[in-house]
Amino acid sequence: MTKVIVQECESYEVNQIMNQINGGIEALGGWSQFVKPLDRVLLKVNLIGPKPPESAAITHFDFVRAIVRILRVQECEVWIGDSSGGAIAGIAPTAQAFQVSGLEQMAKEEGALIKNFDKEGAVEVPRTSKSGETMFLAKPLFDADVVINLPKFKTHSMGIYTGAVKNVFGCLPGLRKAKYHRDAPAPEAFGAILADIHQALPISLHIMDGIVAMQGEGPTAGDPYPAKKILISRDPMALDTVAMSMIGLHPEEVPILSEAIAQEIGASVLEEIEIVAKPESLLQLENFQLPKRYQSTKKQSYSSLIRVIDFLKTRPEVNRKKCVNCNMCVESCPVEAIDRETKKIDYELCIECLCCHELCRYEAVELKRVNFMARVMMKFYRGKH
Ligand code: SF4
Ligand code: SF4
Numbered sequence: 001m002t003k004v005i006v007q008e009c010e011s012y013e014v015n016q017i018m019n020q021i022n023g024g025i026e027a028l029g030g031w032s033q034f035v036k037p038l039d040r041v042l043l044k045v046n047l048i049g050p051k052p053p054e055s056a057a058i059t060h061f062d063f064v065r066a067i068v069r070i071l072r073v074q075e076c077e078v079w080i081g082d083s084s085g086g087a088i089a090g091i092a093p094t095a096q097a098f099q100v101s102g103l104e105q106m107a108k109e110e111g112a113l114i115k116n117f118d119k120e121g122a123v124e125v126p127r128t129s130k131s132g133e134t135m136f137l138a139k140p141l142f143d144a145d146v147v148i149n150l151p152k153f154k155t156h157s158m159g160i161y162t163g164a165v166k167n168v169f170g171c172l173p174g175l176r177k178a179k180y181h182r183d184a185p186a187p188e189a190f191g192a193i194l195a196d197i198h199q200a201l202p203i204s205l206h207i208m209d210g211i212v213a214m215q216g217e218g219p220t221a222g223d224p225y226p227a228k229k230i231l232i233s234r235d236p237m238a239l240d241t242v243a244m245s246m247i248g249l250h251p252e253e254v255p256i257l258s259e260a261i262a263q264e265i266g267a268s269v270l271e272e273i274e275i276v277a278k279p280e281s282l283l284q285l286e287n288f289q290l291p292k293r294y295q296s297t298k299k300q301s302y303s304s305l306i307r308v309i310d311f312l313k314t315r316p317e318v319n320r321k322k323c324v325n326c327n328m329c330v331e332s333c334p335v336e337a338i339d340r341e342t343k344k345i346d347y348e349l350c351i352e353c354l355c356c357h358e359l360c361r362y363e364a365v366e367l368k369r370v371n372f373m374a375r376v377m378m379k380f381y382r383g384k385h
Pocket of ligand 2: 174316329332333334335336337338345349350351352353354355356357
């Protein structure tokens with residue numbers, strides 16, 4: 001029977017978090033089940049955007065610090081990685097998000113390495129739900145010996161809830177995330193990409209930051225809720241099933257999980273999960289606010305979302321006036337989409353990973369709006385500000 005460990009944790013005091021996580025891992029057989037000395041361990045955090053830790057929108061830097069310290073004791077090399085949201089708006093805020101979140105500074109202090117997925121290259125892997133189709137995932141996920149998922153416990157105004165299953169969306173580097181929102185705007189269809197990522201990735205452990213969760217209109221505009229919980233499991237679906245049960249939800253009520261349930265990426269029935277928690281542990285979060293959409297019976301229309309994505313779409317373009325022909329972009333492009341001589345990008349090949357944009361030291365790879373009217377409006381806006 002798959003196990004989910006629920007630990008109580010009052011605050012982001014690092015020693016307390018370390019004790020609770022170590023205690024939870026003991027119940028799963030100890031750290032030796034997951035890592036060995038000299039392993040390169042990638043911590044996939046939730047870094048949805050440039051949000052401060054007190055927003056409860058991201059995995060808290062001291063939660064990550066505690067796990068870095070634990071892994072350093074296990075003599076592992078630790079990497080911290082993600083690609084932030086922003087693709088719908090055509091922006092690439094991952095570098096800024098690492099700074100604002102406190103993760104970059106913490107990594108420096110603890111001797112961990114930051115892996116901004118938007119500049120690390122990508123690996124092509126097959127999609128389980130769409131025979132013959134592929135997707136590109138950030139390369140560090142495959143370079144690491146071990147990947148540990150560190151989701152945040154949050155509501156989601158479109159998807160109701162977001163946790164361990166949804167957190168892998170940031171494994172898609174750069175702007176390609178917008179394509180999946182556009183091609184499958186309904187949460188049920190969108191969930192297929194999440195299930196496919198889980199099928200493609202070797203994630204061995206999931207540790208959820210539920211010390212301060214987000215309630216209401218998550219995943220960025222909700223309110224902090226002191227849930228005081230850390231959830232640990234090998235199984236992302238089981239972990240989410242237990243987390244959702246604490247706020248009165250069942251996996252069938254969360255449409256983005258339907259494909260994950262269909263692909264059986266884990267246990268989605270509470271009776272099939274062994275919950276390991278202290279007897280006094282409160283497994284119901286009192287007065288936790290779900291998003292308004294949960295109450296709504298209104299049928300959703302996704303055509304306006306598609307129009308917004310199309311209008312705001314950006315793509316990389318080399319500004320020849322700034323370019324010094326160093327060819328860093330050409331050599332770092334994982335699909336060889338940039339012509340060495342002209343620096344023209346073949347958009348049929350481009351996977352929008354943003355490596356060229358992130359790696360150009362001369363800021364010569366610019367993100368340009370594809371829609372003519374959007375370009376004009378941006379010019380006008382910049383002129384006014
Ligand atoms: S990395 Fe920047 S400067 Fe170098 S060739 Fe590419 S666009 Fe030009
Ligand atoms: S041109 Fe290459 S490096 Fe740049 S975004 Fe496209 S695929 Fe990525």
